[in-house]
Amino acid sequence: MTTRGSATTLVTLAGITAIALILSTGAAFVDQPTDPITDDVALQPGDNPYAYLDENGELAIDITEDNPRIEHEGINVDAVAIQDGLFYITYDGNATAEAWIEHEGTGVTFVVDGESVESPERAARLTPENDAVPVGVEIDTRIAEIAPGDRLIDEIAVHARVAEPEEPSGGEDSSDDGDEGDDPSLTTDPIVSVARASPSVREVTLRSVVGGDETAVDLRGLRVGDPAIRLDRLTFVRESPGDVEFAVRGLSDRPAEAPPPPPGVDPLGYYAVEFAEPGQPVAEATAEIVVDRDRLAAAGVAPERVAAYRETETGWERAEMRVVDEGSETVRLRAATEEFSAFAVAAERPALAPTETNLSDEEVAPGEPLTVAVDIENRGPAPARDETIRVETADAEAVASDEAVAVDIGPGATATESVTVRFSEPGEYDLVLAGEAVKTRATGDGPILGSVTVTDQAEGSGDDGTEFDAGDRVGNGDDGAPGSADDGGGSNPELSEFDLSDLAGLAALVGIVLATLFLVRRAPR
Known part of the structure; x- marks a missing residue:
């Protein structure tokens, strides 16, 4: 030493x-x-x-x-x-x-x-x-x-x-006897040069890469758009020997030509591997990513719900992910793919979207409950656990009171939920599904859930705005509706609807009937 x-x-x-x-x-x-x-x-x-x-x-x-x-x-x-x-x-x-x-x-x-x-x-x-x-x-x-x-x-x-001189790659027992070519156990490692153009850019040159062997490149904490997310190491297998040159760039925003990520994939940062000569015969590409725990806490995501997605010709493809080390301040993850391109380091979340809706009525009065039954699909890669959903108007202003519902839906699964809402003001309203995990809202083609009309009709009034009378509350013989049990059909005015003239006529009729009965009983046989 x-x-x-x-x-x-x-x-x-x-x-x-x-x-x-x-x-x-x-x-x-x-x-x-x-x-x-x-x-x-x-x-x-x-x-x-x-x-x-x-x-x-x-x-x-x-x-x-x-x-x-x-x-x-x-x-x-x-x-x-x-x-x-x-x-x-x-x-x-x-x-x-x-x-x-x-x-x-x-x-x-x-x-x-x-x-x-x-x-x-x-x-x-x-x-x-x-x-x-x-x-x-x-x-x-x-x-x-x-x-x-x-x-x-x-x-x-x-x-x-x-600095202490570096030991030869062959170890302490290596010796220069001129017979290295006779020892098949000796291999030649590629010459690796990594230029650090900036904290988020590395320019890599590899000479004499051995075909079929794993090659490792130490990027020493390249920033992936955020200082709290770092790309530490890349490894790959080149199918044939040769030289390789590429640049690795950390990005805060999605690459210009890349499509939007799938629902529920919330990017925390991006990085891209760009080869000087496209079409490199690279396989078994692996990246080691280090994320600060404080960054995970701020994003509200567990380490196992952090994933890398690779851009392909058909969209974003999830890499094979696993957590390889968990420290008190950082988490180290390994992402394995078939090749290098652009990558998104993302938090995986649920993404709830309505698929079918049924309204209990198309027209309600202010304060009257409306029940909305909706089929909800989780299109995200993470399960929805105790996620809260609501039904709101498109402007989120007209619901007088609403009911929040907690749902549990696995990735790719569908559940049916019923939500009750009331409206405070008359008008025509488009209804949408709302909630932190709801990613799809109304489009230009129309509302997601449907439309409802809230009338200005006061409760207890008829269609013409007049008060209902007693006859409106019961059936009548004209339309076949059932009447009272006594007469089998006709309407039965209540006693309170008779006036004094009606009582006088009734009294006279009763008197005539009684007089007639008296005369009949007194007539000679």
Whole structure:
């Protein structure tokens, strides 16, 4: 084991404070005096208002309201801030060196090309050709228990040392006896070159790829549209030997020529693998993707419901997915496909859509209940568990009261649900199905569920607006409706409908009948 010495410097941070920060864009090498670490390694501020050389010529980083170079007040509580090229580690030596950063802060990560450089195992490589390495910072105040005005970090220690030479690929027992060609166990690995054009772009060149063997490319955390989603590694099998060149690009938006993803596929980011020469004989393509748990929590998705979808000639095709590692802060997933193209890293969700509807009535009065029976299909890749649905008007304003219904529907399954609604105002209304998991709404061809007319007729009035009389509430002999049991058919006016003249006539009739009976009884036999 070779013993290597290292040099360390302390960089004072005037305080990364939980108040507000506006990030600058871009970074460039700035030719200014440096804060020396050794004769060959130095620190230099980037092209941003946060890093500068103080009166002693030492590098300082100030992201507070006290910094006169910025107009804002640091970083928000419960926020994520990223600054690329905060400062540079420069190198003027002839041998390969490595540098890393240590600190005792919380929620602060120093990165190179989006990868942490906070341990010797993840140190940044310094070479005579790569003599200025930009160091960025990622600040996540969501994971730190802080209040406005708190300091996240006071100082950092930057370590540098000469890199230990890499061991030969054949191992410690390898020897140069001139007979390598006689040993069939020795194989030649391809020459891999990965250029990091930006945090979201890698340009890959492979020379002498062995046909039929698996080839691995370390992308070192290529950003997939979001710093919290990273493409770490690609592996593939080329069916024939040769050279391969391709670029990998992380994207926030869907590629211009790609179709929309299927229902229920909610993209979190995209990446595309573009070969310099199309039609490469590539098979068994695999990608390893790392996602921060905080990003999964923000998206409301479990690790097993994250999937990669590959663009094909017929649309998006789901890759074979599995979770290969779960840490306290990240989840590592592996996506296997037949070849490379454009990919969507997505959360899989239910997507509910109505297929058939039946309304209990086409016309109701204000306040009168209307029952809507609807067949609902889950067109998404994830099951709907206790998902809430409602029936609303297209403008979502006229429903006086509605009933929310919870549904459980598996992918590709259909369920029938009944929802009761009431309307507060008269009018013609188009009905739609609503809910967080409902992805399909009314189209230009008409409403999804149907239409209903809400009349302005007052409850208890007839068709002409007059009050119903007693005869309207019972049947009559003219239409064959049943009458009373006493007369077998005719209408029976109630006693309250007789006036005084009716009573007088009835009394006279009764008197005549009684007189006639008296005369009959008195007549001689």
